[in-house]
Amino acid sequence: MTPEQTKAFEEKVYAFVGKPIYTGPRRGYDDVNSAMIRQWCEVMGEKNPAYVDQDWAGKSTRGHLIAPPAMMYAWTQEGYKVASEGRPTDGQVEMVKFFDSHGFSGSLGTNVDQEYFAEAKVGDAIFEESVIESISEQKTTARGIGYFFETYAKFTNQDGVLLGTQRFRVFKFIPPEQEESAPASDDSLEIPTRVAAPRGQDNKWWWDACDEGKILIQRCASCGALRHPPRPMCGVCQSTEWDTIESTLDGELFSFVEMHHPKFPGYQYPLLVGVISLAEGTRIIANIVGCDVKDVEIGMKLKGKVERVDEKTILPQFYPANN
Amino acid sequence: MSTLNYADINIGDKIPNLDIPITASLISCAALATRDFEPCHHDKAVAQAMGLPDVFMNILTSQALMARFVTDWSGPEAVMKALKVKLGAPNVPGMTMTVSGEIVEKDDAEKSVKINVTGENNIWGMHMTGSVQIALP
Numbered sequence: 001m002t003p004e005q006t007k008a009f010e011e012k013v014y015a016f017v018g019k020p021i022y023t024g025p026r027r028g029y030d031d032v033n034s035a036m037i038r039q040w041c042e043v044m045g046e047k048n049p050a051y052v053d054q055d056w057a058g059k060s061t062r063g064h065l066i067a068p069p070a071m072m073y074a075w076t077q078e079g080y081k082v083a084s085e086g087r088p089t090d091g092q093v094e095m096v097k098f099f100d101s102h103g104f105s106g107s108l109g110t111n112v113d114q115e116y117f118a119e120a121k122v123g124d125a126i127f128e129e130s131v132i133e134s135i136s137e138q139k140t141t142a143r144g145i146g147y148f149f150e151t152y153a154k155f156t157n158q159d160g161v162l163l164g165t166q167r168f169r170v171f172k173f174i175p176p177e178q179e180e181s182a183p184a185s186d187d188s189l190e191i192p193t194r195v196a197a198p199r200g201q202d203n204k205w206w207w208d209a210c211d212e213g214k215i216l217i218q219r220c221a222s223c224g225a226l227r228h229p230p231r232p233m234c235g236v237c238q239s240t241e242w243d244t245i246e247s248t249l250d251g252e253l254f255s256f257v258e259m260h261h262p263k264f265p266g267y268q269y270p271l272l273v274g275v276i277s278l279a280e281g282t283r284i285i286a287n288i289v290g291c292d293v294k295d296v297e298i299g300m301k302l303k304g305k306v307e308r309v310d311e312k313t314i315l316p317q318f319y320p321a322n323n
Numbered sequence: 324m325s326t327l328n329y330a331d332i333n334i335g336d337k338i339p340n341l342d343i344p345i346t347a348s349l350i351s352c353a354a355l356a357t358r359d360f361e362p363c364h365h366d367k368a369v370a371q372a373m374g375l376p377d378v379f380m381n382i383l384t385s386q387a388l389m390a391r392f393v394t395d396w397s398g399p400e401a402v403m404k405a406l407k408v409k410l411g412a413p414n415v416p417g418m419t420m421t422v423s424g425e426i427v428e429k430d431d432a433e434k435s436v437k438i439n440v441t442g443e444n445n446i447w448g449m450h451m452t453g454s455v456q457i458a459l460p
Binding site: 036039040042043044045046047048049050056060061062068069070071073074075077078079080081082083106107108109110111112113114115116119143175176189191192263265 | 324343349352353356357358359360361362365366372373374376377381382383384386387388389390391394395399400402403404405406407408409410415417418443445446447448449460
């Protein structure tokens with residue numbers, strides 16, 4: 001869309017704000033009933049006797065069965081026609097079609113906030129009154145470019161008692177281009193692995209040795225000074241000649257952090273990252289594993305093992321030395 | 324089946340984690356149990372046309388699992404006051420979602436507690452964050 005087209009589109013779409021979704025309170029096709037409650041509980045793994053156990057409920061504080069509060073919005077859904085013939089027109093459908101016709105055909109429910117004021121009982125009729133409450137400015141998200149719209153709903157029973165309210169937010173977006181012959185592949189659920197360390201001319205040898213289970217330390221061939229991480233020149237005597245020694249992976253914790261946020265796919269949490277002083281004299285950065293966060297302290301003795309941490313990654317990890 | 328007492332709950336208490344295997348059956352059957360017949364929750368071809376590898380969990384199921392997680396812990400006399408869910412990465416078959424929760428607020432006047440709940444799947448990360456407010460005896 002050109003900026004002018006976007007402006008024209010937005011003028012029309014924002015006109016939906018404030019429109020009621022139904023012409024009046026809309027009654028759910030089925031009143032609250034134990035069959036639908038049972039099915040819902042079965043699938044959700046819900047064992048709460050307040051929803052399904054008549055005997056228990058009779059003796060409870062309430063004295064009767066209730067519907068799961070989280071089912072509030074289920075009672076007034078359209079049902080199978082959504083899949084077979086499309087949603088019947090209402091205020092929200094009109095707006096959604098307008099989005100769709102301008103390329104914003106993707107839909108994702110992103111938020112549902114419900115407040116409850118009274119519990120629905122078996123036999124209650126559920127009425128919903130809804131309005132399109134707001135539409136955001138254009139947003140760019142991981143799913144694509146689009147708009148968030150929010151509906152506000154009130155749920156009442158046959159006596160006009162307010163059972164609850166709801167804000168429901170949906171993202172309408174332009175779906176990513178799909179190649180016709182190649183829909184989203186079936187194997188994209190690959191288990192994520194750690195971010196691979198770049199291997200360049202100066203450090204590839206170190207990672208190759210790590211892959212073989214050895215942690216090497218560079219040693220200046222001229223003055224004998226050890227250095228880590230790998231680099232081409234000795235910091236003491238500036239010689240570029242070097243060889244290596246293999247670390248025993250005995251060490252002591254010099255410093256550490258616990259990584260909380262953001263969480264990266266492929267890493268196991270809690271994630272402790274330590275700076276370890278090796279017995280040879282150099283320091284190395286590695287994960288501290290095999291102990292509880294609260295038992296980690298600076299100065300503790302550690303023993304490293306070179307281990308496979310995921311399908312693609314082999315790394316040294318350090319355990320408390322007494323393990 | 325007993326219900327926790329308001330007096331015994333402390334801010335900072337954690338609810339034991341719950342692992343939920345995500346299967347195509349759970350996604351499609353739960354969508355239907357919530358009366359959500361949008362094809363992307365039961366028809367893989369439609370979900371793939373949206374750019375996802377398979378059918379994905381509808382928000383009313385995420386919400387239901389969050390509610391269940393809390394009342395499993397609290398017991399059946401708890402009265403639900405509010406349930407707020409924000410979705411992140413989709414739940415698709417083959418994942419495992421780990422749900423965890425922590426008590427973050429207590430309201431002595433209402434005898435209600437607020438629990439922050441997250442559901443994180445092992446492949447794409449945070450599926451849902453939100454909070455549940457319940458009143459206790």
